[in-house]
Each structure stands twice: as structure tokens, then as C-alpha cells.
Amino acid sequence: MLDVSLVSLIQDMSEKAGVEGTIQYWARVGESLAKRMGKEAYMGWPSFNVALREGRTAFSIEGDVSALTDLAITDVDGDVVGYIYALKVCVFNPTIDRIRYSVGTLPRADRAVAEEYNNSVRDTAVCNFCVIHQRFREEVAKSIVIADQPLDCLQLANRGYSGDTKIADDSLRKIGIDPEYVRSLLRNYACVYAILMKGARLKGEEAD
Amino acid sequence: MKSERKVLIDDNPFVDVAAYLFLEDIADKQGASGMNNYLVSLATSLAKSMPEEEYETWEEFVESLQKGESIISAFENVVMATPHCLVTTECPFQKGWEEYTKRIGSFSKIHYDVAEYYNSTVKPGAVDSQCIIHQTFRSAASERIKVAGKPVKYAQVSAISPGGNKKTAPDEWLPILLEKAGISHTMLNMIMRNNACLWILYQ
Numbered sequence: 001m002l003d004v005s006l007v008s009l010i011q012d013m014s015e016k017a018g019v020e021g022t023i024q025y026w027a028r029v030g031e032s033l034a035k036r037m038g039k040e041a042y043m044g045w046p047s048f049n050v051a052l053r054e055g056r057t058a059f060s061i062e063g064d065v066s067a068l069t070d071l072a073i074t075d076v077d078g079d080v081v082g083y084i085y086a087l088k089v090c091v092f093n094p095t096i097d098r099i100r101y102s103v104g105t106l107p108r109a110d111r112a113v114a115e116e117y118n119n120s121v122r123d124t125a126v127c128n129f130c131v132i133h134q135r136f137r138e139e140v141a142k143s144i145v146i147a148d149q150p151l152d153c154l155q156l157a158n159r160g161y162s163g164d165t166k167i168a169d170d171s172l173r174k175i176g177i178d179p180e181y182v183r184s185l186l187r188n189y190a191c192v193y194a195i196l197m198k199g200a201r202l203k204g205e206e207a208d
Numbered sequence: 209m210k211s212e213r214k215v216l217i218d219d220n221p222f223v224d225v226a227a228y229l230f231l232e233d234i235a236d237k238q239g240a241s242g243m244n245n246y247l248v249s250l251a252t253s254l255a256k257s258m259p260e261e262e263y264e265t266w267e268e269f270v271e272s273l274q275k276g277e278s279i280i281s282a283f284e285n286v287v288m289a290t291p292h293c294l295v296t297t298e299c300p301f302q303k304g305w306e307e308y309t310k311r312i313g314s315f316s317k318i319h320y321d322v323a324e325y326y327n328s329t330v331k332p333g334a335v336d337s338q339c340i341i342h343q344t345f346r347s348a349a350s351e352r353i354k355v356a357g358k359p360v361k362y363a364q365v366s367a368i369s370p371g372g373n374k375k376t377a378p379d380e381w382l383p384i385l386l387e388k389a390g391i392s393h394t395m396l397n398m399i400m401r402n403n404a405c406l407w408i409l410y411q
Contacts, residue, residue: 001283001284001300001341001345002223002300002301002304002338002341003223003227003304004254004283005250005251005341006223006227006230006250008250008253008254008257009246009249009250009253011253012253025230025233028233029229029230029233032232032233033225033226033312036229036312036313037311037312058311061221061222061225061307061311063222091222091223092223095223098283101282102279103257103258104257104259107257132226133222136226
């Protein structure tokens, strides 16, 4: 119920503070949620991936996340510096379902916030809520170390409730993954992202 | 219908926890009164965004309440103790609260402070911020329902928060509320042993 009432406020907030104001609010919420969840440290990628599977990391709050261990990200020396992760169901989907059954339609501001974010911040949002959880993941990554190395999180692709998709070509090029391959992942997952060692020398970046 | 009902009552931990933090952020800037305004505003705006309802008879309305088809019982499972007394078996904020306490820690004090503010300035019935949303929603939703052409009125009797704190209507109000509910004080205590909330609807 809380989530549905929050969505009903988005229109009002966007009218008062503008869609830019809503983006700022949502980004702050994502950041604050990540910071409040505390720090984590892992010996290596296997222990992190097990923690993720068992729902022990901050990333697990989003729901059923799979580590796609067949999709390791390697650096210029061929060392594994990260993996691709996929969220089965968009965190916003249950809320959208509830809005459909109780209110009927999403407020217009949902689309307006996503479009403004795509134009002014990064072209990766399919709904207003992407603003919160994409920022959340970026901040969570900063609070986790694997083998004493801090992490980075890159948004790669996502699919909205009505089927619209966003593919982050720049990030995919950086980690050397074919966009078509990630597109095929969206058939079975709602959101795909990479977690990797901060500052890793990636093949895609070297090529640029 | 059954799966739609489940979808409505289930909540969304990630969004709920984000919402709690959003509200805490507002409280940091505007204090308990600012947070209270937001809570009231979001609950009212939710009720207003839902379709209005009309029923020919009170019995027809009660049937709709029990099936969860009425907007006022859309987000919670209710049992009718009497035709005017509704019992919410589980607080619809329970899972969000559990997720918060599991992932973040103990529920921020501001959620209780704002309830004290609400109790002293609006109506004494809230345990925490969640009750403010819930009770304001019920009040605003009841105004959108007519039975035999007359509007429905709502009153809060007792609530137990997911954290176990209880708030019952003031002693001087209780006899009137219990009479409208059609239950005794002993029955109220018995019901509240294993349910989350008791409230009444009347005309």
C-alpha cells in the first residue's frame, strides 16, 4: 500500500518541484538507501556470488538476482574483474500491478520523469523508478570490496512493464559485450547490470 | 480475482523501504509536521485517484468489503466482526517494515514522533507513520463511498503496529465507538490479541 500511495504522490511532486526535482529526490532516496545498508567485504568473486545467491548482499533487496557466471568481464590481461548480473523481475512491477488494479493508470509524471532522466542524466530509464534503483546500485557498489578492491556498477539493459527496452551501448562497449547478446537476456530478465572492480583496465576502454 | 487480490495486498519491499527513507529525508528538512503533511497528502491523493463507489444497501457494501472489492478494503484483508466493525488481520505495512528492520536496522524514531504529532493535532489513533497513511486513506476513501445515497463515515478504534506498539482511541471516545461497532470492551481486547487493526464504518 505504501508503494502505491507513493506513486500517487509523484504527479503532485512533479507539478510542484518539476520532474527535475523528482529526479533529485529519487536519486537521493537511492543513495540514502544504499548508505544505510552498510559496508560489505568479500574474499573473492565466488564468495560475493554465493552471498548474492543467498540474499545476503545489499544488491539482494531488489529481488531475485542471478550472477551470470558464464559472462565474466575480463581486463586487458585476461583476468576476471567482474560479472554480469540479471534481475528476474523489475522491482517496480508489483507496484505497477497494484496501481492497475486499484487506481487504473500510472500518473503521467512516471513517463515524464523517465524521459527527463534519459535526456539529462543517462538514457537508461524505462520508468521513474529506474532513477532510484540504478542510483542505489551505483552507491551500493561503492560500499562493497572484493579482495580489498572497491567496485563499480554499470547499468547495461532493462525492459519496462510494457515491453520497452533500453540498452546502454557505451557501457557494453566498455566491457566488450555484444548488445545483441544482452538484448536476448532481456527475454528472461527485466534488468541487466555489471559489477566490476573499480578502475579495471577494460579492453573496450583501451580500444577507445 | 484471487490472484488480483493477492497482488493488491502483497507489498513491494524495495519500493517500501525507499519510501520510508524518502519520508525520513522530508522529516530531516521539514520536521515531524512536514512529514505529517506529506503522509496525509499521499494517502489523500491515493484515495482520490481511485474510483468512487455507490451501493444500494449496507449488506451489499459489507459483501464488497469482505471480498476486497471496495476501495477501502482493497489493500488489506478484513474480517467483519459485526456489520459495522472491521478487523484487519495483518497490517499491510508489515512486510515493508520487516524488510526495513532486516536491511536497515531499527525503525527510525521519526516514524513514532510523527505519529505523536498526528495524534495531538489531527486524531489520536496512530502508532507510527504507517498508521497515518492508512487511517488517512481510509478516511478519504470512505468519503468516496455512498450507501443508499448517503456517505459512509470512518472511525479508528485500535491499532497494533508491526513493532508491537498499540494505540487505542481515548477512553472518553471508546464507549461511543464500541457502541457503533456493536462489540464490548472485552471483545475489543480479544480481537486485538491476534489482529492488526480494528475500525468502524457507519452512516
